[in-house]
Structure formats: C-alpha cells, structure tokens
Amino acid sequence: MIVTSLPYSSLVRPPLAVAGHTDDVLDMVSGTLSEAERERAERFTRKRDRLDFVAAHLLVRHCAAELLGARVRTLTVVQRCEGCGQAHGRPWLAEAPEVSISLAHTSGYVCAVAGFGRVGVDAEHATNGPADERLVELALTPAEAKLVGDDNRRLIRQWVRKEALVKRGELTLDRLREADLSALSLEDGLSITLEWRGRHFVEWTAGTVIASAVTDEPAKLRLLGG
Template identity: 40%
Template sequence: MSRARVVVRFADVGAAVPTSGLSTTELARHDALVDAADRAAYAAAHLLLRDVVGELVGVAAHEVALEQRCPTCGGPHGRPRVVGHPGVHATLSHTRGAVAAVASSAPCGVDVERVRPGLTAPPDVLTDAEAVWLGARPASTSAADLARLWVRKEALVKAGVTDLDGVGSLDVLADDGPATLAHGFELVTWEGGGAVGAAALSPTRPASPRRRPRGRRTPRAAGRR
C-alpha cells in the first residue's frame, strides 16, 4: 500500500491578519463577518490552507487557488477544492484565536474549537460509552473533555466517515480516554490558547502535527443558543 502524503498544521491567531492573499469571494465572506476576531480567524485559516497545499504540491502559497461551493445550495462555502489539483484533499477549520488546515493525497478532516466554560453536549451527540466517561470526569475539565471528543468527531465527519446526523454513533473513545486511532484514521491532536483541535489522517503515512506560533450541531455553552 502506498503512503499518503500529508501536511497538517494548527496555529494561534493574532488580532490582525492580512487579507491580501484571499480571493474576491473569500474577501466578501470575510468582510461580512461582524466580529474582528471572526474575521481574523477566517482569513488566517484560508491563508494557512494555502500554505499547506503549497507545501504538499511544491508551489508557493500565493499560487494556490481555492474554491468552495456548497453541493446543496450552491453558496461559496463547504469543503475547499484545490483548483488544478483534483487529487489533493484539503480541509480547514477556524475558531476565535485558533485555526487548522490539512492537505493530503488521501481523505482527511480537521476541526478546532475554543473551550468554553459550561460547554454541554446536545442530545444524541455522544455514544453511551462516551457519555459515561464524560460524566465521570472532573467538573473542572468536563468542558475541555467534551471539546476533545467533539473535534475528533467533526474531523472524522469531514474525512467522510459519516455525516453530522451520524455523530451520535461515532465512537471516538479508547480504553484510556479520547482515541488516537478510530474508524480507519489516525487522530492527531493539538491544544493551545484555550482551544483544542484534531485532524483525521490516513494511517498509512507518517505524520506529526506542526504548530506555527503566531507573531452544524456543535457543543454549546450552558445558557447559550
């Protein structure tokens, strides 16, 4: 079996992120975001994806063209496609203060989420075993523990294992806690700056997460909708 090629990165996001590398469509979506932190994360994620794609295929980041088109509504969102490189699988994620991106020759997925105090799971998101494990965890770490489970599930969804309707039966728990291998994928994780992340990667390739220092039905915070 041939080894898949992959580049995966997580990064912190500062207050100001340049937008000159974004496409016209991306810039319009960026400008429509109300909060400055959301705009910074959006720009940083799309620029980081260009970096990892460029490293994978051997071109400069500014030469990478991305396109997002929702297969349901036709809107400019959804899984990114690398123009001119049909064999490249690309995925990104962003939350306030943190971003992640993966480019690979095999299916992949990534998610990053900010840990919010009082984070609780919506109904039917956890398996019975996950719910029992989470219920036995200290209250002081329960929000982070839930986020660790969720980012694994979301990464596997993006890798094509199931869709969001199937996350409740998607078990990402090992005997000693959140899994590092699940459903045929290696789960590479990252934590920093109050956020957690996970990438679902083909297990047939050597990979390690690379953090670049900065210079949907989802878990929700209690009392928020």
C-alpha cells in the same frame, strides 16, 4: 474556471497539519484570497471573526503548498455548496483536486490539514467545568458518555474528533452517535497521535483550544508561533 494539475514531485508526502494563533498566522503566512473568499470575509460584522476566517484560508494554502512543493500563489481554494451552489462547504484545490484540504477556526486560533486521501480538522475552545447535557445527548454514544462523565474538556475533545470526521466526509451532524470513539484516550496532551479503525488522529492543545486532524496516514504537525 480552467483546472490544470500542478507538476510536483512524484514522492507522495505524508499529510500535513499546521496551526497557530490567528495573529501569528497573519504575521507569518502570506497569500491572496479569491474574490469569493474576500466577499465572505467582508460579511463578518466582528473584526475578530473576519481575521480568523482570513487566517484560516491563508493557512490552508500554505499547508497545501508545502505538501505539494508548490508556490502558495499558484493555488486556488474553491468552495461550492452542492446544495445551494454558494461559495461555502468543503474546500478543494482547483489546481490539485487529488489533494484533500480542510480548515477550521475558533476565536483567535486557526488550523488546516492537507493530504492525499481524505482529511478533516476541527478546533474548539474548551474550558473546565460541567459537560453540556444537550451536547452529550446529541454527539455521544452511551459508552462515550460514560467516559466523559461531567467533564466539559473531555466532551469537547470528543466533539472535535467527530467534527473532524464530518469535515472528512464520513459523518454528518445528525449522525454523530453512529461513530463510537470510546476506545480513544481522553487525556489532555500538548500533542498526541491516535488510531481508530484505520483513521489516524493527531491532536494538540493550545491554551483552552483543543484541536484534532484526522487523515488516512499519520500526519505531521507544525505549530506556528510556538
């Protein structure tokens, strides 16, 4: 693959996060997946999972194109695992490697973030009810566990934040307890912004979905389809 940088405005735009329900994204966002992405999509046995994957990969192109002031069709999303060499792992743009991108999908909902500097995003469904004790033990510090109590939505909010940090490249799943986010609010809100040790979180909810994007600078958030 020949990598060439795209010409774009010298004005550095703030990070951008975009999200929406899968069906809305597929209706509103156009684009074409790479051959590797199409092959991965075809491996999903459930149509719903396949559509979530496709929508998230189209959305991250849309997000990056808007950030760069570029056309969606000029961008190639690449994923290549450093361990096994297969087409998965942290995504990047072949034509603009200086821009970081991240994407996430959970049943019926997708989100993406793009920015200059490190970025990460995650989304999960979170119902009311008791917290999973095993997940608390895996992911939370004692201070976080005390704040979460037995509230599943609070637990998932912390989990999503830490998954976003993993995708940003500064945590791993076996070291989640090394990041203490107990200083951050756990209250539900349609859209909130938070700062933690120089990282900026933008968080939002959509029905049962809790989502969080973390960036170097405050990010703009756009929700598709209302």
